[in-house]
Amino acid sequence: MAIRSFREAINDALRYELTHDPDVILLGEDIGGGGGGVEGSHGSSGGMLGVTKGLLYEFGPERVIDTPISESAIMGAAAGAALTGMRPVAELMFMDFFGVCFDQIYNQAAKFRYMFGGTTRTPMVVRGMVGAGFGSAAQHSQALWPIFSHIPGLKVILPSNPYDAKGLLTRAIRDDDPVIFLEHKVLYDTKGEVPDESYEIPFGVGNITREGADVTVVAFGRMVLFANEVADRLKGEISVEVIDPRTTSPLDTELMLESVAKTGRLVVVDEANPICSMASEVISVIATDGHGLLKSAPRKITAPHTPVPAAPVLERAYIPSQDTIEANIRAAFAGEGDAAPHLALVAGLGA
Secondary structure (H helix, E strand, O other): OOOEHHHHHHHHHHHHHHHHOOOEEEEEEOOOOOOOOOOOOOEEEEEOOOOOOOHHHHOOOOOEEEEEOOOOHHHHHHHHHHHHHOOOEEEEHHHHHHHHHHHHHHHHHHHHHHHHOOOOOOOOOOEEEEEEOOOOOOOOOOOEEEEEHHOOOEEEEEOOOHHHHHHHHHHHHOOOEEEEEEEEHHHHOOEEOOOOOOOOOOOOOEEEEEOOOOOEEOOOOHHHHHHHHHHOOOOOOOOOOEEEEEEEEEOHHHHHHHHHHOOOOEEEEEEEOOOOOOHHHHHHHHHOOOOOOOOOOOOEEEEOOOOOOOOOHHHHHHHHOOOHHHHHHHHHHHOOOOOOOOOOOOHHHHH
């Protein structure tokens, strides 16, 4: 298998689907990169971070559509195109901009199948960047998957590595319902093995990225990488099992319950804000459906309930850290009653 970046894996999935399904189209602001149709510059940038680089030149402006700066127009066009049989992949650039066009997503596209009695499909994908750590400040750095996961009719995807990014995006484009596909901007340059051929990863099937017997860590998005690092650090001392849900709706709660039944301890790491986070949801599931499995109190690690800071030192402190994850794993393993504090809020200030 080839080594590809997260960015290249997404580009591969888009290219394959554009090549093999004439109903697939891309829409978004600057996804082609401009150039006015001149070879060599046409499609030269491929969006702000180069994810769709080259696709406009390969497939033309009828399939890769540079739109006006209007999120409402992009989402309205995508929803309408999906109803007529197309398979649009609409990019919102920063998912923080969903507030401009949320009605078209949650009140229209998400409800079409239900409101029309199952007689219609809405095969559309909404792509966009999420997450802190890129210096993009409060309006461009939020972890918004809990909001989308709350909406019936939407499927919400949060890959943590290049292999999953390609397989999940392929599945998303072929799905017959609206899919929110969230790309953590800090992960774009991470690399891993990715097959050349097309493949799908089913929704609602989590992945055990580290096997262990003492503590279960459920981590979302970029936090999976942090949890893996901590699990490797503690190897030989505490056996940590790390679960990457991959999708937040549907959520693979069965895998989590099986893991906690084995370990008896739970730590959940979610970059989202604490209130109504996916961390809260996972702990709720374990507390209700897995009552009696836990040997110690579950630990919840999230960002604080504040906007994402612009100052680099404060942004580092805002994001849950490996030290915080390790402290909570140790506390869970020791059976301590109270969760360890978000250490990054203290230690990160001096970084």
